[in-house]
Amino acid sequence: MATGSTEARHPASEGLHKRPGGEVLSLLLEAQIAALSTIRPALVALEAVADAGARALRGGGRLGYGGAGSSGLMALADCLELAGTFGLPPDRTPMMFAGGAAALLHMTGAVEDDPALALADLEVARLGRGDALIVLSASGTTPYALTLADAARARGVTVAGFANVAGSALLGMADLPVLLETGAEVVSGSTRMGAGTAQKVALNMVSVLIGLRLGHVHDGYMVNVAADNAKLIDRAARIVCAVSRVTRAEAETALSQTGGAVKPAILVARGYSPESAHAALEWADGHLGVILEK
Known part of the structure; x- marks a missing residue:
């Protein structure tokens, strides 16, 4: 991979305008992959x-x-x-x-x-x-x-x-x-x-x-997602179903009790009241895992 200044000359640059399109795209892809390796x-x-x-x-x-x-x-x-x-x-x-x-x-x-x-x-x-x-x-x-x-x-x-x-x-x-x-x-x-x-x-x-x-991701789910469109409302229900292991209808009921907030809805679906769910999350600094494991 070329090193040094971002203004330096890349060894693959010379004659780039003369090369077939497929070859150019391949060079560009390799350069992108090389860039990722610097992370x-x-x-x-x-x-x-x-x-x-x-x-x-x-x-x-x-x-x-x-x-x-x-x-x-x-x-x-x-x-x-x-x-x-x-x-x-x-x-x-x-x-x-x-x-x-x-x-x-x-x-x-x-x-x-x-x-x-x-x-x-x-x-x-x-x-x-x-x-x-x-x-x-x-x-x-x-x-x-x-x-x-x-x-x-x-x-x-x-x-x-x-x-x-x-x-x-x-x-x-x-x-x-x-x-x-x-x-x-x-x-x-x-x-x-x-x-x-x-x-x-x-x-x-x-x-x-x-x-x-911050506790906004649990088991790879966006448990603090702001559900403000149809896709995200559906995602919120699926998250509550998956984490709480309840039916879709139960998940939607829980979400309706928490104003669409996913974290407390997960706890409501597990038997908490909306008030106790919010209190538990405050106690756990927003981390569902701490509550669910307890």
Whole structure:
């Protein structure tokens, strides 16, 4: 695999435009697979990030995400999924994306060089002591990302910095540095490819571990899912059936008594009243396993 800067020249790049389509696709696939292999050396660091995020959320604080360009999009994708998958209120997981909503429709490079924009976004996010922030920058040198990280640390925020270049500034200033050394891209400098793939998968892993730490995943089920559409309402009923070992009708009755909340419905289906189910979950810090095993 090619190493070094994300702007370096990949050995497979030369003559790429002359190659048959199938050969190009095969090269791109191999580069994506190679990018994923860079996550394994970072597993210990990723666990530390998940622990910091869970600690912040458990303590009533916030877990923020920040980035610009392709790295910002990877951060945004993970951030937006937290509410639907784990039932986390969006105001507890603020997103700082260079250029804001307008940049999602037409991405421009200038916003990632604006430190004032980063400071303004951090102010809106209201992160402070006890909170955590995940900042992404493929090169590890993006001014927007560096300003976010530096200013957040000054406020007492625990900062996790994800970068794809060893020794980069973001890794040096982060409390929890995560190196995903994907190296040169087949399309030189296009970090939406190998770097972005590694970032996205690493964030998937971190957020799932956070969900587990908070008790929002039980036996692989999303037991804190926010059931706000037909698919998720059906999923909630299936989860209650599976975990409580009851019929579909019993699961739906339990859910109707808990306002659609899956965790307490599982306990109601096991014989708890809605009030005692909520009390038990508060006692167990939201972890169903502790109650069910007891």
